[in-house]
């Protein structure tokens with residue numbers, strides 16, 4: 136997974152609450168045995184009609200959507216299915232950061248595991264970002280702060296270990312493999 | 328072996344009365360969490376299916392690793408499998424070539440890594456959360472994970488069970504462990520008894536509506552109270568299954584005699600004296616008096632009635648006869664519009680095009696019985712298609728042994744092979760765009776059952792009553808007509 140330290144770029148706003156992972160990527164895109172080619176599945180039913188033509192009026196089809204590395208979404212983003220394809224589809228589409236006032240547990244875990252930075256901000260700060268009209272955001276993971284175009288700073292909380300892994304592009308397998316001796320001892324002690 | 332069975336270690340350190348969840352967590356900590364690092368949690372049972380596992384196995388191959396505990400790993404085929412029987416040539420009607428490739432990939436992976444697969448031809452193959460408990464693989468005191476959010480189902484046995492992503496599937500395959508932060512705890516106490524004709528599904532929908540689709544985010548939930556104790560294991564599984572629809576990854580019920588009797592004699596459960604030893608330890612897992620929870624909710628079972636969802640998340644539900652909310656927020660407006668439902672009036676009478684009975688929520692024998700009891704001697708409405716899909720081969724056998732398949736077929740419903748089927752639109756069983764389905768599954772998200780499909784979640788009894796009427800009706804009215 137790619138390391139994440141800091142980025143500045145435009146944000147795309149999807150204000151809907153409870154955007155579930157079936158919206159982020161419908162199940163019919165889950166039949167592959169690899170994670171390649173997921174960009175087409177990202178928000179597929181929001182972006183395309185039954186003929187595969189782009190739906191007019193969908194912000195995700197506007198040119199700025201393709202160049203926005205930051206997604207600001209309504210409360211309880213990523214609820215529903217545990218499909219890791221969801222954060223991976225967002226990455227493939229071009230997002231590196233998702234900001235909401237609440238992010239579903241499994242989606243947040245999956246995002247951290249694949250290198251998409253999930254940021255949860257308090258309601259009032261989140262509300263300001265939802266109303267943002269253009270302008271860049273800077274995301275600084277080192278200092279755990281979001282900075283808007285007017286230089287307002289929004290500090291966010293993130294689990295220290297998740298932050299460390301994202302900053303270093305490190306997955307958790309090495310962390311677990313390093314525990315082999317403890318795992319063996321546990322199995323012996325607990326008759327596993 | 329004394330006072331310890333798998334998953335029921337006694338540990339020091341936790342002073343005062345402990346909850347079921349505290350005990351489950353403590354018994355599986357390989358390494359304690361610190362400010363800098365999460366806990367390393369041991370996983371007793373890893374369930375695997377074809378959709379969320381291929382890249383996990385690839386991770387092993389890329390890193391030159393093997394499966395640490397194939398004996399704690401159990402696989403099945405359910406999500407992308409067709410529910411029609413094979414043709415005369417033995418060929419199965421996969422929805423897409425990729426679906427077939429995905430199934431074959433799991434078959435190869437299980438073969439290569441030495442994992443038990445309940446695949447084609449198995450007497451036990453089924454939806455992963457139906458199969459695990461039926462086999463007795465799921466036991467009290469265990470940690471259970473699967474690359475599937477409805478893994479919460481297994482918590483009905485007093486296990487700590489939660490869904491994970493594919494990268495984590497790879498971690499568990501390689502190390503039998505996961506890095507985890509301990510979630511907060513919530514207890515949902517359901518006082519009183521459910522009324523006649525009110526199902527566990529109605530209770531689950533009521534709880535989600537009460538705490539909200541995000542009310543459980545960050546929590547592990549224990550369900551307690553008289554109404555929960557009165558549920559059989561299948562009802563408890565339905566409630567725990569829907570926990571994720573309230574945002575909580577894990578839902579659980581303390582083991583009691585109902586749990587013990589369910590497990591007695593199951594293939595993978597202990598047998599003989601070992602069973603009695605295990606049972607004693609299972610019963611000792613119950614939350615102690617005075618244990619504390621970060622949050623506690625009380626629900627009155629008398630408030631629960633047959634319920635249907637009217638919108639596009641599982642919290643958007645009403646009791647039959649109750650008016651659907653007006654479109655007073657953008658979310659509600661969008662949902663009403665998508666569903667073709669009018670705000671301000673009840674759903675009763677709304678036309679129903681498709682009825683689906685099945686899934687890991689309501690695809691077990693008691694669910695099929697509940698639907699068959701309503702359908703017996705009736706016909707599915709001419710304009711309505713009804714699909715009944717048993718949750719597993721075992722459920723199918725048991726249902727056929729008591730003639731439930733005949734009831735469904737004589738009523739004009741389809742009786743299919745086990746699988747996830749119409750719960751999610753990836754195996755060929757779809758609800759057409761713009762059509763309304765009353766479904767016993769768990770998600771009514773936009774497009775969940777097919778692009779443009781409109782899903783109303785309900786219990787098996789409600790679904791069957793709606794199939795007969797071809798419109799939304801109260802199953803209790805249906806039952807009353809039966810008696811009259």
Ligand code: SF4
Nearest residue numbers: 477686687747750751
């Ligand atoms: S039946 Fe539905 S919810 Fe259950 S495992 Fe299958 S697809 Fe998931």
